Amino acid sequence: MFWKTSILIIFSSILIFCKSNDCNSSQYNYKKDKNKEQSLITPVPQDSSYKYIKSIPVPDGFKRVDSESNSYAFFIQNLELKQDNNIVYLYNGEKKYNQNAQFAVLKIDVGTSDLQQCADAVMRLRGEFLYSQKKYSEIHFNFLSDGKPRYFDTYAEGDYSYKKFRKYMNYIFSYANTSSLLDELKSVEITEMQIGDVFIQKGSPYGHAITVVDMAENSETGEKIFMIAQSYMPAQEIHILKNFNNNDFSPWYTIDFGKSLYTPEWTFTNNDLHRFQID
Numbered sequence: 001m002f003w004k005t006s007i008l009i010i011f012s013s014i015l016i017f018c019k020s021n022d023c024n025s026s027q028y029n030y031k032k033d034k035n036k037e038q039s040l041i042t043p044v045p046q047d048s049s050y051k052y053i054k055s056i057p058v059p060d061g062f063k064r065v066d067s068e069s070n071s072y073a074f075f076i077q078n079l080e081l082k083q084d085n086n087i088v089y090l091y092n093g094e095k096k097y098n099q100n101a102q103f104a105v106l107k108i109d110v111g112t113s114d115l116q117q118c119a120d121a122v123m124r125l126r127g128e129f130l131y132s133q134k135k136y137s138e139i140h141f142n143f144l145s146d147g148k149p150r151y152f153d154t155y156a157e158g159d160y161s162y163k164k165f166r167k168y169m170n171y172i173f174s175y176a177n178t179s180s181l182l183d184e185l186k187s188v189e190i191t192e193m194q195i196g197d198v199f200i201q202k203g204s205p206y207g208h209a210i211t212v213v214d215m216a217e218n219s220e221t222g223e224k225i226f227m228i229a230q231s232y233m234p235a236q237e238i239h240i241l242k243n244f245n246n247n248d249f250s251p252w253y254t255i256d257f258g259k260s261l262y263t264p265e266w267t268f269t270n271n272d273l274h275r276f277q278i279d
Contacts, residue, residue: 044250050104053079053214053227053240059249062216062225065195072276073195075129076213080107082237091116091235101264102239103251106229111166114235115173119181119209121231121238122198124169126276127152131165139165141172144180178207185274190255193226197275199261199268208232208266213240216252224255232265 050056054077058064067073082105088096091110108124110116116124123141130139131152139152155168179202188197193212200209210230217224229240243250245262253261261268 044252049083050081051083052081053077053104053106055081056104056214056227056240056251058216059225059252061218061220062223062252063219065215065217067195070133072126072129075132076125076195076211079125079213081105081240082107088237088239096232096236098265101241103242104240106238106240108238110231110235110237111170113170115170116235117173117231117233119176119178119200119207120169120173120235121229122181122200122209122211123172123176125211125238126196127165127169127172131162134160136160139168141176142180142184143175144177145175147180147183149184150175178202178209181209182207182274184277186277187271188273188275190270190273193224193255193273194275195226197273199228199272200274201266201268201272208268210241210263210266210268225249225252226255227251228253228263230263230265 044057044059054064064077065073067077086102086105087099088102088105089110090096091112091114108128127139127141130136136156137151137153140149142149150172152165152168155171156164178200181198182200182202185198185200188194193215195212195215197212198209199212201207208230210228212226213229214227215224216226227240229238231238240251241263243253244264246254257270259270261270261272
């Protein structure tokens with residue numbers, strides 16, 4: 001029985017891998033608009049003194065979106081950033097090969113197993129929010145094998161400690177991936193984007209997922225911009241992505257990005273935005 005369980009865990013872990021592109025500097029997912037006029041916006045400096053996501057400055061002329069104190073958006077905006085260094089570490093303590101994609105790194109542990117990859121990071125943020133609100137009965141994610149949710153309430157068996165919650169999340173990471181996550185999200189129009197929304201592709205056979213972690217708006221033009229964060233493969237610390245296509249805006253992206261959203265290590269489309277459904 002032990003060997004059967006081990007094989008099942010290994011197989012399930014393989015299923016959650018995001019697509020690898022070797023992540024070296026010559027393989028940045030970059031597409032420059034040669035016809036774009038020179039921007040007059042002052043670039044946002046990359047500075048390790050930013051303590052929270054909400055501490056990262058917005059470009060000139062923009063105002064950060066205000067969020068209600070008990071909302072998922074507020075929770076994400078107030079996530080802490082690493083200040084001792086701006087290095088993305090893997091689950092095994094090694095440095096990620098590509099150290100040029102991140103603008104800032106979230107102060108959230110990655111664990112010691114190769115589990116918390118792309119979709120897993122999306123679920124981790126959502127789970128952490130619900131746990132912080134003590135909404136234990138609302139913490140659930142689908143398994144890939146049968147498409148059915150596994151509830152923290154059931155797994156906890158009365159033990160709602162944070163240690164138990166982390167074990168539950170690793171349990172989920174072992175049997176869920178972008179495909180199972182996508183099936184429990186609802187599609188959202190780009191113009192209706194909110195903090196906490198997810199760009200996600202389940203891929204064939206690999207996929208990727210990133211979270212919208214902040215937004216701002218220009219009161220004069222109405223233009224909206226957003227920031228995104230990801231984990232990747234192998235399991236690594238969650239980090240806010242730079243915008244190589246517009247260095248003046250980086251790490252912000254305009255909501256008017258057209259049909260394709262080019263991030264440092266993946267390309268999404270304007271049909272890939274989704275949202276967690278509220279219980």
